[in-house]
Amino acid sequence: MRNNSWTNVVVACLLAAPIATLGTVIAPAQDAQPKVRHHRYKVVDVGTFGGPNGDVLLPPPSTRILNNVGMFVGAGETTEPDPFSPNCFNPDCLVEDGLLRFAGTSINIGTLKPGYSGLPISINDFGVAVGYSQNGEIDPLLRTGELKAALWKNGRVIDVGTLGGNGASANAINNRGQIFGGALNTTPDPDPFDPFFVPGATQVHAVLWEHGSIHDLGTLGGTDSVVYQANELGQAMGVSFTDNATHESTGLPTLHAFLWERGKMHDVGSLGGNESRGFGLNNRGEVVGFSLLAGDATEHPFVWRRGNLIDLGTLGGDNGRARAINDSGNVVGRADLPGSQAHHAFLWRHHEMKDLGTPHGNACSTGAKINLFDQVVGDSGECNIGGDPFLWENGDIVALSDLIVPGSGRVVFDAIDINDRGEIVSLCATPEGNFHVCLLLPTGEARPDLAQETSQQPLSDALPRAKYPQTGERSTSIRRGQAKTEVHRRALER
Numbered sequence: 309m310r311n312n313s314w315t316n317v318v319v320a321c322l323l324a325a326p327i328a329t330l331g332t333v334i335a336p337a338q339d340a341q342p343k344v345r346h347h348r349y350k351v352v353d354v355g356t357f358g359g360p361n362g363d364v365l366l367p368p369p370s371t372r373i374l375n376n377v378g379m380f381v382g383a384g385e386t387t388e389p390d391p392f393s394p395n396c397f398n399p400d401c402l403v404e405d406g407l408l409r410f411a412g413t414s415i416n417i418g419t420l421k422p423g424y425s426g427l428p429i430s431i432n433d434f435g436v437a438v439g440y441s442q443n444g445e446i447d448p449l450l451r452t453g454e455l456k457a458a459l460w461k462n463g464r465v466i467d468v469g470t471l472g473g474n475g476a477s478a479n480a481i482n483n484r485g486q487i488f489g490g491a492l493n494t495t496p497d498p499d500p501f502d503p504f505f506v507p508g509a510t511q512v513h514a515v516l517w518e519h520g521s522i523h524d525l526g527t528l529g530g531t532d533s534v535v536y537q538a539n540e541l542g543q544a545m546g547v548s549f550t551d552n553a554t555h556e557s558t559g560l561p562t563l564h565a566f567l568w569e570r571g572k573m574h575d576v577g578s579l580g581g582n583e584s585r586g587f588g589l590n591n592r593g594e595v596v597g598f599s600l601l602a603g604d605a606t607e608h609p610f611v612w613r614r615g616n617l618i619d620l621g622t623l624g625g626d627n628g629r630a631r632a633i634n635d636s637g638n639v640v641g642r643a644d645l646p647g648s649q650a651h652h653a654f655l656w657r658h659h660e661m662k663d664l665g666t667p668h669g670n671a672c673s674t675g676a677k678i679n680l681f682d683q684v685v686g687d688s689g690e691c692n693i694g695g696d697p698f699l700w701e702n703g704d705i706v707a708l709s710d711l712i713v714p715g716s717g718r719v720v721f722d723a724i725d726i727n728d729r730g731e732i733v734s735l736c737a738t739p740e741g742n743f744h745v746c747l748l749l750p751t752g753e754a755r756p757d758l759a760q761e762t763s764q765q766p767l768s769d770a771l772p773r774a775k776y777p778q779t780g781e782r783s784t785s786i787r788r789g790q791a792k793t794e795v796h797r798r799a800l801e802r
Contacts, residue, residue, distance in 0.1 A: 346699070346706055349748040351716035353736065354409045357416055359385025359402045360742040364733070365429040365439075367676060367724055367780075368587040369536040369597075370632050371479065372430045374725045374733050374747075380409040381428040381437045381460075382745050384416075388423060392453040397425035397442065406460060408437065409747065417460050420444075420467055424453070428460055430480045436461045438478035438487050443467060447474045449509035457489055457517070468517045471524055473510045478517065480538040487517040488544045490534035493524075497531055504534040504547075514546050514568065525568055528575050530561050535568065537589040544568040545589035550575070555582045557604035565597050567612070576612045579619050584610070588632040588639075596630035596639050609641050611656070620656050623663050628654070631686075632677045640675035640684050653686050653700070664700045667707035673698060676780050677725050685723035685732055687780030694781025697723035697734055708734070708748065718746055722780045 356362050364382040365371050374380050388403040390396040398404060406417040406428045419426030419441040426441025441458040457476035459466040470476045473492025480488045490504050490512045497511040506512040514525040514533040527533040530549020538544040546568070549561040565576040565586030578584040581600025588596040595612040599619075609620040609630035622628040625644020628651070633639045638657040645652060653664040653675035666673040666688045673688035683701045685708075687694040697708045697720055708720055718736040725733040729750075736746035 346701070346704075346711055347730065347750040348713050348753045349708065349711050349732070350713050350751050351718050351720060351736065352412075352747045352749060353716075353718055353738075354380060354382065354384070354407060354745050354747060355414050356384035356386075356744065357405050357407070358387045359400065359404065360740070361385050361398070361400055361402075362407070362743060362745040363398060363404055363427055364724075364735075364745050365427065368629075368631050369585075370588050370677060370725075371537070372432075374727050374731060375431050375433050376728045377433055378410060378727070378729060378731055379431055379435055380407075380733060380745075380747060381431045381439070382407050382409075383425075383427045384414070390425065391423060391444075392442075395452040397453070406437070406439070406441075406458075406465070408435070408460075410435070418465050420456060420458055420465050426458055426465070428458070430478075432481050432483045432485075434483065436481060436485065438468075438481045438489070440477040441465065441467075447508070449474060450507065452507075455507060457487075457491065459487065459517075469522050471513060471515065471522065473508055473512075475506050475508045476515070477506050477534075479505070479534070479536055480544065482538050482540050482542065484540070484542060485518075486538060486542055488535035488538045488546075489515060489517075490546075491515045491522065491524075495531075504532050506534065514544070514548065514573075516544070526573060528564055528566055528573060530563075533566070533573075536586065539589055539591045539593070541591060541593065542569065543589070543593050545586045545595050547585055548573070555604070558583050558600070565595055565612070567593060567595055569593065574615070576610075577617050579608055579610060579617065581607070586612075587630060587641075590633045590635045590637070592635060592637065594633055594637055596633045596641070598629040598641075609639070609643065609654075609656075611637075611639055613637070621661060623652055623654060623661065625651070627651070630656070631675060634678045634680055634682070636680070636682070638678060638682055640678045640686070642672075642674040642686075650691055653684065653688075653698075653705075655682070655684060655700070657682075665705050667698045667705050667710075668696055670696055672781060673705075674780050675700070676723065679726045679730070680728045681730075683726055683730060685726045685734075687722045689781055692781055695721045697721065697780075699723070699726075699732070708732070712748070713751060716746075718744070720746060720748065723748070724780060 383404040385402045390401040421444040424442035428437040428439035431437040437460040457478035470491040471493040476491035478489040492508040516523040528548040528550040533548030535544040535546035579599040580602035584599035586597040609628040622643040624646035625648035628643030630641035653673040670688040672691035676686040689696040722735040732748035
């Protein structure tokens with residue numbers, strides 16, 4: 309049953325909760341190794357609404373699914389069959405409702421219309437969330453369920469509108485209440501899907517919703533654009549086509565990352581290739597992501613700051629991607645080792661790229677998120693499969709499975725977010741092999757040095773891989789419901 313008074317619960321908890329639990333946060337990394345480095349973590353399954361699986365938007369690009377007061381947003385499946393089957397919202401063809409987790413409680417915050425699915429994908433520090441939701445209507449151009457940009461506020465779910473088209477997605481909200489994302493207009497467009505998140509048969513443009521109005525932010529010259537992230541300065545980061553001529557090497561027109569501020573879209577540019585994508589944005593207006601090099605055969609991570617695009621290089625191999633940046637300007641991601649047969653997570657700071665290594669002797673690792681205190685989380689394991697999430701702090705990388713308090717009954721298989729309190733969002737598997745979202749909460753109990761302990765086998769064999777194969781090591785660019793977009797694409801082809 310939906311709880312329409314969930315906002316009251318949130319406000320009461322916010323008044324009682326500290327802004328930061330400093331006792332559970334590790335200080336910024338130092339050269340000297342402390343005797344006790346890592347906290348233990350309690351695993352909390354945020355659950356579902358009776359259905360088998362949970363849902364969350366998977367990075368990259370990074371979204372704010374966990375804020376700094378410990379509030380998480382995602383979705384949980386119900387037992388209701390999807391009314392649009394076989395063109396379903398998720399692979400299980402079950403309706404899923406918005407989920408807010410805070411102060412030990414998972415609250416059903418609903419969707420635009422009961423009995424239809426939705427997914428909140430970003431939350432600010434005041435507990436206001438945005439994302440997208442079905443509204444029960446059929447898109448007459450796609451002949452599938454419409455997806456509309458949704459705002460979860462004051463116990464209500466609100467459709468914030470489009471640019472005249474049949475769909476939109478609200479991807480980011482800051483503490484000012486500014487909402488950014490992408491919305492369809494009425495101009496026909498044969499393929500607006502990748503990488504703009506908004507299925508439709510017309511163009512999608514980056515938009516700002518503010519004071520009850522929608523503002524078209526335009527493009528860099530091509531047909532389509534979208535905002536992925538926003539910061540507290542009112543700046544927004546996304547991607548846009550710069551022209552309309554498809555390149556054989558990428559299958560897309562020229563695509564560049566951008567930073568939008570004060571009514572202007574700044575082209576981040578590229579490192580010589582026909583594509584660059586932004587994955588992360590901080591509160592200094594710095595953008596990170598990756599760019600193809602000349603010839604479009606290899607890609608390098610970049611940071612864009614104050615109009616300058618900086619190639620971060622690699623760990624000796626050909627390729628790399630930056631995934632996230634904190635407010636100190638420190639960057640995490642993945643980069644190839646010499647020979648490009650494996651890649652490791654990296655931390656770029658002080659203009660140097662540090663190899664973070666892997667836990668358990670794994671071949672590969674990918675850094676997904678970094679917090680203000682330079683704690684890094686990500687995934688490791690067999691290259692491009694993963695399943696063994698890690699935490700890096702104080703110069704040491706450790707498998708999260710070695711830090712978890714026993715007894716949760718959950719297999720944690722991908723760490724995708726961390727806030728400044730050191731709380732972690734991870735994917736997890738139940739004993740039945742279902743896909744859930746779990747929060748890893750520091751207990752305050754420290755665990756001694758793990759260097760002399762016997763490493764266990766990577767956890768990838770325990771994952772529900774056949775059903776939900778996407779983990780951070782796969783470096784996916786959209787949530788597990790990618791199949792949903794393919795349904796829309798097939799509908800257009802009919």
